Amino acid sequence: MSVWFVTGASRGLGLEIVKAALERGDSVVATARDPRAVEKALPGRPDNLLVVPLDVTDQGQADAAVKAAVSRFGGIDVLVNNAGRGLVGAVEETSDAEARGVFDINVFGLLTVIRAVVPVMRAAGHGRILNVSSTGGVVAWAGWGVYSATKFAVEGLTEALGLELAPLGIQVTSVQPGPLRTDFLGSTSLLHVERIIDDYAVTGGASRVWAGENHGLQEGDPVKAAAAILAVADLDEMPARIPLGTSTLADIRAKLAAVGAELETWRELARSTDHVA
Secondary structure: OOEEEEOOOOOHHHHHHHHHHHHOOOEEEEEEOOHHHHHHHOOOOOOOEEEEEOOOOOHHHHHHHHHHHHHHHOOOOEEEEOOOOEEEOOOOOOOHHHHHHHHHHHHHHHHHHHHHHHHHHHHHOOEEEEEEOOHHHOOOOOOOHHHHHHHHHHHHHHHHHHHHHHHHOEEEEEEEEOOEOOOOOOOOOEEEOOOOOHHHOOOHHHHHHHHHHHOOOOOEOHHHHHHHHHHHHOOOOOOOEEEEOHHHHHHHHHHHHHHHHHHHHOHHHHHOOOOOO
């Protein structure tokens, strides 16, 4: 049996991961800014569940949550960094405060939790970390630039972290889900930039419209995504990254093909910048 530590566990994918782990008998530390929301979603409070408050931007809260987890269950085997927030709007439309707000949760919040959890895993000599990124961590779209920038950052951090922790017995995976049918496109998780510039109506503006029209119609099933994440965490060797969803596969393949084509097109120009011996 494993001990899971899940951030952003009050709803959506995080809640489904908690449910799936509990159902198979694992122990779970479910964290959220409002622990009452977790308790409401999981009535009965089974013995293998610990609900603790956690604002991922607060290092003190993160340290306290990890201390509570170790006190209750003796350690942490699997960390799922799921807490996150969306932001839609053209890059120029996005204020500094709006950009910093989403970076604080998606990037710096992830780092906060890693700093709290990894020492426990290093001491144990084993552990699994799954950082929830996005298709938007590989492919950027008009209107999602700042959000994608946070997930591109998660991808880079995850890749480096995996290399750093592998010799210590800790494996790291980037989870890249496509649009899941959760409340992510709703007002509780997705923020819209305040400034609107008419020149971006058919680009960033179109993304705002898409978000409104597709809330509740997303292709991905969060229950199945949670099952896939549990399956990956159980593998002897986790992959460095795992895409989830048909559109994710298509979008990433198209991006890789485009990058490959550009490498070939500009190969000689790239080589021309080398020192010649």
